[in-house]
Amino acid sequence: MTDHVTELLARPEDRPVDAARLHLHGVDHTARPTWKLRETVEFYRDKLGLPLVHAITAKGWGRATEQHADFIHFFFDAGHGATIAFFYYIGTQQPPELVVPRGFMAMANHTAWRVETEEELLAWHSKLEKAGVQVSQSVKHEILESIYFRDPNFYPLEITRSLRAIERIDSVDAELTMAASLDLADAGGWHSVEQLWRQKAQHVAALQRAAKAPQ
């Protein structure tokens, strides 16, 4: 077993977090550039209804030597103290490397917002459809149920609800998955999830042997 799993299992289940450890307290904001100012404001403020709560305008960051563009940095309230923010670099053209690529790999870079209930998720689906936004049907994937759509910049967005609480076994399982992945990552010849599942079986077998062994 890895040290991480041993530590997880040693900790009482009703106190899953190490109080002495330095913590983060959720998302303050995430940010990305836009070259579609009007469409972005209309989408987030008017279609999604996220309040526009803050806007910074500045002459570069004072970084004359870097030729940093003048900009607007504006924030929409996404609930529970989190905002989604954009930079609009005045008078610039979008560099090709910042155009959102098509295909599944670029979808990995996405924002997922939380709602609490199935009714809320369905209400968001309906709201998006009525606003003319192309939105997926809801998908239940293990611990989450989600709908997916894009903003005018083609940035992928998700609204999701939790289907159950994350338990300690989920953390243990994640540690074993990553331990098996790291076993394979540097070995060469790793090309399939089947190999990962086979490698992981060895970690799970070790976990079960340790659970059976006399303490």
Place this chain on the structure above:
Amino acid sequence: MSGFYVLDVPEFGPVVSTARKLDRCHVHLPLAGYIFVQFDGEIEISRADTGLNEAVWFGCLTGGLDGKIVTFDSDCIRLGPTNEAILGEAR
């Protein structure tokens, strides 16, 4: 001994209950959060029997596999024994 491990959480429960009905499967008791489903020879699990959607189905062996995938598509998983090295050569 071939088999696969199922994380003992609700979303993967249908895999275990489907395996219980298969002649060549023996479902072990949960231990340390995982249920080991032992099998002899080749087995086939039908997605229709599990009732799983594709998002969960295609990840349902995430607990670990002691064996090999013969086929794995949207409709069924066929698993069998293997002695092959995981990375394709002796390690």
